Amino acid sequence: MTMEPFGARLRRAMDERGPLCVGIDPHASLLLEWGLNDDVAGLERFSRTVVEAMADRIAVLKPQSAFFERFGSRGIAVLEKSVQEARAAGALVVMDAKRGDIGSTMAAYAESFLHKDAPAFSDALTVSPYLGYGSLSPAVALARESGAGLFVLALTSNPEGGEVQHAVRADGRDVGATMLAHLAVENAGEEPLGSFGAVVGATLGDLSSYDLGINGPLLAPGVGAQGATPKDLPRVFGSALRNVVPSVSRGVLRHGPDVSALRDAAERFAEEIRVTLTSA
Numbered sequence: 001m002t003m004e005p006f007g008a009r010l011r012r013a014m015d016e017r018g019p020l021c022v023g024i025d026p027h028a029s030l031l032l033e034w035g036l037n038d039d040v041a042g043l044e045r046f047s048r049t050v051v052e053a054m055a056d057r058i059a060v061l062k063p064q065s066a067f068f069e070r071f072g073s074r075g076i077a078v079l080e081k082s083v084q085e086a087r088a089a090g091a092l093v094v095m096d097a098k099r100g101d102i103g104s105t106m107a108a109y110a111e112s113f114l115h116k117d118a119p120a121f122s123d124a125l126t127v128s129p130y131l132g133y134g135s136l137s138p139a140v141a142l143a144r145e146s147g148a149g150l151f152v153l154a155l156t157s158n159p160e161g162g163e164v165q166h167a168v169r170a171d172g173r174d175v176g177a178t179m180l181a182h183l184a185v186e187n188a189g190e191e192p193l194g195s196f197g198a199v200v201g202a203t204l205g206d207l208s209s210y211d212l213g214i215n216g217p218l219l220a221p222g223v224g225a226q227g228a229t230p231k232d233l234p235r236v237f238g239s240a241l242r243n244v245v246p247s248v249s250r251g252v253l254r255h256g257p258d259v260s261a262l263r264d265a266a267e268r269f270a271e272e273i274r275v276t277l278t279s280a
């Protein structure tokens with residue numbers, strides 16, 4: 001049986017749970033702050049605690065693959081288990097692995113995370129389009145087949161991103177805007193929401209010169225540790241606000257390891273987002 005498309009599942013999760021993504025980023029420094037060792041056992045405890053605290057109430061969890069890969073195959077086993085447990089508890093999982101390669105290799109990356117039988121099968125995957133948007137087409141095809149989604153790096157939250165993403169093409173459009181335009185084509189006609197999202201940093205200030213109306217979700221990292229707040233979202237996203245999934249990692253995780261303190265921290269962000277959305 002094919003799964004309902006990611007965009008529809010995400011819209012429902014955002015309506016029911018509120019639009020918030022919490023990142024699972026087991027930085028070495030956070031493991032130590034939580035009183036854990038910077039080893040596989042510490043990684044496992046950290047990850048399990050975040051899943052236990054969040055997966056039954058937060059719309060999206062986003063494990064950052066790098067922090068698991070750091071520990072080799074045993075770290076990847078922890079990642080797989082975390083993805084499976086988070087999904088079983090009702091969260092949508094966006095695997096933050098930022099994959100991007102020539103098309104035939106991209107197909108293998110896509111199979112690692114978007115094939116329904118993959119151990120780390122995730123509801124969506126972050127991908128880099130900077131080998132050309134067309135290089136992502138195997139991932140787009142497999143995501144469609146599996147009922148999964150993609151988040152394509154369009155306008156990233158980091159200050160260095162502009163060097164590539166603001167570069168102006170011969171047609172006068174910049175590279176970031178070009179990626180958004182590709183996604184709008186991908187999502188055309190999809191209801192209630194397309195499955196092919198863009199990553200657009202919450203840190204970027206006024207983006208009114210961009211057409212963010214891609215009929216797909218906009219994953220907005222940068223809230224919390226990178227300085228953006230929920231109150232910034234209307235100015236950054238304008239009329240696309242309803243499709244924004246603000247994403248926080250350290251801003252929530254630094255409140256651990258206590259499960260209720262983690263939940264309270266996430267709830268404060270969720271509440272601030274709710275207030276911002278209703279007053280926008």
Ligand SMILES: O=C(O)c1cc(=O)[nH]c(=O)n1[C@@H]1O[C@H](COP(=O)(O)O)[C@@H](O)[C@H]1O
Nearest residue numbers: 064126156157158199221225226248249250
């Ligand atoms: O794709 C991402 O999630 C991402 C894109 C981006 O433009 N900026 C960005 O910070 N991220 C990720 O979002 C998380 C941000 O973490 P915090 O700064 O701790 O909230 C990290 O896992 C980053 O890799």
